[in-house]
Amino acid sequence: MKIISYNVNGIRSASTKNFLGWLQAMDADMVCLQEVKALPSQIPELLVLIEQLGYHHYWFPAEKKGYSGVAILTRIKPNHVEYGCGEEWIDKEGRILRADFDTFSLMSLYMPSGSSGDERQTKKYEFMRFFDTYTEQLRKEIPNLIISGDYNICHTAIDIHNPKSNANSSGFLPEEREWMELFLNNGFIDTFRHFNKDPHHYTWWSFRAGSRSKNLGWRIDYHLATVPMLDRLKNVTILADAVHSDHCPVLLELNP
Numbered sequence: 022m023k024i025i026s027y028n029v030n031g032i033r034s035a036s037t038k039n040f041l042g043w044l045q046a047m048d049a050d051m052v053c054l055q056e057v058k059a060l061p062s063q064i065p066e067l068l069v070l071i072e073q074l075g076y077h078h079y080w081f082p083a084e085k086k087g088y089s090g091v092a093i094l095t096r097i098k099p100n101h102v103e104y105g106c107g108e109e110w111i112d113k114e115g116r117i118l119r120a121d122f123d124t125f126s127l128m129s130l131y132m133p134s135g136s137s138g139d140e141r142q143t144k145k146y147e148f149m150r151f152f153d154t155y156t157e158q159l160r161k162e163i164p165n166l167i168i169s170g171d172y173n174i175c176h177t178a179i180d181i182h183n184p185k186s187n188a189n190s191s192g193f194l195p196e197e198r199e200w201m202e203l204f205l206n207n208g209f210i211d212t213f214r215h216f217n218k219d220p221h222h223y224t225w226w227s228f229r230a231g232s233r234s235k236n237l238g239w240r241i242d243y244h245l246a247t248v249p250m251l252d253r254l255k256n257v258t259i260l261a262d263a264v265h266s267d268h269c270p271v272l273l274e275l276n277p
Contacts, residue, residue, distance in 0.1 A: 053129035130170030
């Protein structure tokens with residue numbers, strides 16, 4: 022089974038760069054999208070093409086047009102789809118969508134960024150505190166859970182191209198890194214690091230100064246799986262050659 026997570030930075034923009042051709046070639050079973058920046062009513066032709074590729078599709082956009090929003094495309098029809106998390110401000114921003122299947126559940130997550138200033142950084146910390154409690158309760162009902170998406174946090178120094186100069190940057194702040202460490206220690210597996218301990222693997226690059234061509238990036242997109250999923254993990258690959266966005270996709274492969 023192949024599961025992809027991809028912050029597309031606008032599904033309409035990505036679709037002009039042959040996103041659908043890439044999606045067809047990847048032949049994934051499930052795809053979690055973040056920052057779709059569109060309502061389903063704004064992309065009817067695209068939805069038809071997605072359906073023609075064999076996908077059921079579920080969208081949880083932000084109330085604000087052209088902002089945030091998550092989606093799940095899946096060739097296996099879910100038993101249940103949970104739109105949002107019940108926290109009003111988070112759901113208005115379209116940040117959490119979950120699909121439940123027979124043997125596990127898959128969540129598409131888009132955590133807030135704090136890079137625009139102190140107010141949004143404060144909201145990011147609020148989200149992080151909420152998400153701790155939310156996932157702890159959720160795992161009591163759903164022990165087999167994969168949370169795929171853009172966490173907007175680099176966990177360790179090898180997850181960012183220049184840890185010293187970014188020590189005070191949102192996404193690599195000590196409080197954020199500590200949160201990620203505690204979150205993982207509380208029963209989640211960073212699936213990429215489970216297979217690959219090497220540095221210089223990134224999933225986001227600034228559009229400025231040729232950062233991508235120089236591989237001056239950040240690893241902020243993850244598939245985090247609960248510990249009971251360990252035996253099903255087969256491989257994880259960062260697909261850096263996909264260039265529909267300032268992020269790139271991450272592919273998780275599961276054993277049957």
